[in-house]
Amino acid sequence: MPLKLNSRRAKIKREKVLKQNIQLFGEPICGICLKPVFQHEFSIDHIIPRCICHSDKTANLMLVHKECNLQKDKQKLIYS
Numbered sequence: 001m002p003l004k005l006n007s008r009r010a011k012i013k014r015e016k017v018l019k020q021n022i023q024l025f026g027e028p029i030c031g032i033c034l035k036p037v038f039q040h041e042f043s044i045d046h047i048i049p050r051c052i053c054h055s056d057k058t059a060n061l062m063l064v065h066k067e068c069n070l071q072k073d074k075q076k077l078i079y080s
């Protein structure tokens, strides 16, 4: 489930995840399709689903395209 990005804390977390992603890959990369993602089109998602590990720590968060995230959620609905 995507994080709600309205609060100040969520914005700070979003910046941290962006920095972490740039440090790892040299540019923002989508964690689902592995293609570059522009700052205005990214969303944040959990690497290990929150329902399993209950962690919102930056290490468990990745950048994803909003579209990729929506597709993933649709697939979850189909297979659940």
Ligand SMILES: [Zn+2]
Residues within 6 Å of the ligand: 030, 031, 032, 033, 034, 035, 064, 065, 068
């Ligand atoms: Zn993507």
